[in-house]
Amino acid sequence: MPQFNVEIILPSGRKCRVEELSNREYLSIIKFAQNSDYAGLSNYFEDKYIEPDMHIFDRFYLLVYIRMLFIESSITLEVNKRTIDISLDSLLNNLEANYIDLETKFEENGIEIILDLPQVTYYNNIDDLYISTIKQVKIADDIVIFSSLNAQERLLIMDNLPATIFVRIKKYIQTIQDNLLDIDIISENKSIGVQKLSVNIIGNGVMHFISSLYGTDLKGFYTLIYMFQNTILPGSNYFFDMSPVETQIILNAHSKKVKDENDKLQKQKQR
Amino acid sequence: MDSNVKSFLSNLQEINDANTIAIKVLSTGKKASFKLASINQQKELLRSAFDGVDGVIKRANILNKIITDNCKEDIDFLIIDKPAILIGLRKESIGSKLIIKDVSYDLNDLPSIRKSDIKLTQTVSHENITANLKVPSLVLDTEVNKKLEAELAKIADQQEKVKQSVDIVVSYETTKYIDSIKIGDIEVMFKDISAYERREIVNNLPLKLNNKILEYIGAIKKSTDVALRFSEEVLVEIDASFLSAD
Numbered sequence: 351m352p353q354f355n356v357e358i359i360l361p362s363g364r365k366c367r368v369e370e371l372s373n374r375e376y377l378s379i380i381k382f383a384q385n386s387d388y389a390g391l392s393n394y395f396e397d398k399y400i401e402p403d404m405h406i407f408d409r410f411y412l413l414v415y416i417r418m419l420f421i422e423s424s425i426t427l428e429v430n431k432r433t434i435d436i437s438l439d440s441l442l443n444n445l446e447a448n449y450i451d452l453e454t455k456f457e458e459n460g461i462e463i464i465l466d467l468p469q470v471t472y473y474n475n476i477d478d479l480y481i482s483t484i485k486q487v488k489i490a491d492d493i494v495i496f497s498s499l500n501a502q503e504r505l506l507i508m509d510n511l512p513a514t515i516f517v518r519i520k521k522y523i524q525t526i527q528d529n530l531l532d533i534d535i536i537s538e539n540k541s542i543g544v545q546k547l548s549v550n551i552i553g554n555g556v557m558h559f560i561s562s563l564y565g566t567d568l569k570g571f572y573t574l575i576y577m578f579q580n581t582i583l584p585g586s587n588y589f590f591d592m593s594p595v596e597t598q599i600i601l602n603a604h605s606k607k608v609k610d611e612n613d614k615l616q617k618q619k620q621r
Numbered sequence: 622m623d624s625n626v627k628s629f630l631s632n633l634q635e636i637n638d639a640n641t642i643a644i645k646v647l648s649t650g651k652k653a654s655f656k657l658a659s660i661n662q663q664k665e666l667l668r669s670a671f672d673g674v675d676g677v678i679k680r681a682n683i684l685n686k687i688i689t690d691n692c693k694e695d696i697d698f699l700i701i702d703k704p705a706i707l708i709g710l711r712k713e714s715i716g717s718k719l720i721i722k723d724v725s726y727d728l729n730d731l732p733s734i735r736k737s738d739i740k741l742t743q744t745v746s747h748e749n750i751t752a753n754l755k756v757p758s759l760v761l762d763t764e765v766n767k768k769l770e771a772e773l774a775k776i777a778d779q780q781e782k783v784k785q786s787v788d789i790v791v792s793y794e795t796t797k798y799i800d801s802i803k804i805g806d807i808e809v810m811f812k813d814i815s816a817y818e819r820r821e822i823v824n825n826l827p828l829k830l831n832n833k834i835l836e837y838i839g840a841i842k843k844s845t846d847v848a849l850r851f852s853e854e855v856l857v858e859i860d861a862s863f864l865s866a867d
Contacts, residue, residue: 459640459657461633477664489632494625503626509661510633512640513714513864516660520865 358415360408361449368399368412371420373575373597374590376564383565388557392472395560403485403497405467406551407530411445413560414438420593425563427544434542441535448533452526453485458514462488465522467530469497472557479552480519481508483526527552535559574601641693644709647736648699648756655706656691658714663864670861673779674786678770680861685763687864698759700797701739701841704848707859714864719857726851739844742800743837747830750804754837757797768816769793795823795831798838802826 353369360366375398382391396402399416400409418438425441427434453466468482481504484496496504532548549555578589578597582604589597637659643652662683669680688698688706698706708728711719717728742755757765772789776782796819801810811819823831849857 460636480660487629489629489636492629492632494629499623499626503622506622507626507630507633509659509664510630510637511660512637513658513660513663516663516865517715 356419358412360404361411361446362405362408362451364404364408366401366404366412368416370593371416372591373594376421376594377571377575377590379564380566380568380571383561384568386561388554388561389472389474391561391564392557396471400471403469403495405469406471406482406556407445407449407467409471410549410551410556410560411442414442414445414563417560417563418442420595421564422595422598432543434544436536436544440537444535444537445533448530450529452522452529454522454525456518458518459512460489461511461515462486463511463515463518464488465519467526467551473554477505477508479523480516481505483519483522484508487511523552638693642709642713644706645733646696646698647702647705647734647739648741649696650736653696654693655688655710656693658687658691658710658864662687662690666864667861674782675770675773676861678766678773678790682763682766682770684859685759685766688759699741699756700759700762701756701845702759704845704859705733707863708848708857711864721851721855721857724855726855726857728857730851731849731857732847734844734848738847739841740837745830745833745837747827747833750802750827750830752802752826752830752834753800754798754834755800756841761797765793765797765816791835792820792823794838795834796820798834798841799823 355367355369357365357367378394379391382388382394395409395413399412404412415438423439424435424437427436453464455462455464457463463484464486465483466485468479469485470478470482473479473482481496484504486496487494487507494507496507499507530551532550534546534548536544536547538544538546549559574597575589578601579586582600583589592600637656640657641654642657644655645651646653665683666680666687669676669683672679684703684707687710688703691710692698708731711717712728719726719728739756742753745752745754769790772793773782773786776785793816796811796816799811799819801808802822803809809822814822826834846856849859851857
């Protein structure tokens, strides 16, 4: 039976459907985040949610959206010993407002190239940056779509391109840097002491931010599993199939029930 | 590998083979056809910037390989051919504009040199030792550089490497320019002995003779540098970013 899924419209205008994030998957994500394994975490997201031809801006938006939808709709910052909730919805609005379509096409020595924002989640090395900006290469009627190639094939084609194209790629990356280097994802609010938070998309700032967005206390998560499996839904394995946000709803309902029962008991004792 | 990718690569290869430029080779006096530099070659050159002393030697061989791989003719290049060929490849691959210390220059303004400006061979003597010198080929340059690279790789400590590198580089560099050494009736042809033996001989030559050899090397370098000089103070440096800088 197909899993529940939702349609998301990304900043570029493309639409995609993503399956609900389960606690089983969330546990893996927390482990990657706790180990600061950004490459592993990005591979995990790519397997589960990201289509190979999505660029980094859409990927970033998608991962924030999934966090908002299936885990929690806000992030909590501690500022001057006060906790402040920042809505992920406003963060997504900032991303949408900052998006610029920088796709560009040029021809050099009979080779037509389409460059776009990097189709990558995490840069393992500088080659990843260059390769991931190449969207399509065309010679006469022969076209290769880079996102459909494996890593070795992509590298082989890029390495055999004339050096003049490398100069154009470098200039294009400079254009991205000039337009989208630091995306303001959280605006400054002096009245409550919140400083501006920017993310650099030509670097691994995106994955570092996503990791902090998904990362939570692993021990606390194990305690939650224990509580669910033994107290709230004893004998059931349903916890792992639920989404984190559903878990929170059930947990809140359970807490309310316990509180109501305690209040009732207290009143009976007072009589 | 996917068959579409294979066919695409073969198309790419055809384009690269067709996009050629003619550059005059100093040692032959004729123009030869060269393919333009590829992204892989640029990247290899850029990577050499991160390898310290070893990177400088690696870079020399990367540049030699670019010259031999990109030339469509079978030519036994001499090291004096390097500047003009690399400048030619740079101009066509990246453009002729070059910025040195915030000033923009045009590589087309560089002077050209003539073969007659360079002494391709020379004989120097001291007492009863005679050294026959000649401008080395790119093949020999590459071969000796590889030995030099291996020698430097043995020194793990970076500070020690920097300290020792000058001596090691100078002695290996000297061996490249010696064709033969004659002491009395005994003549040793350098091409017939190992790189290690060549270096041992160079290290044991009398200082006066060694200085004469170094003078010859200096004169060759000075003559070839002319092709890289905009003025007395402004020299084009063929460094790791040479094929990629604006």
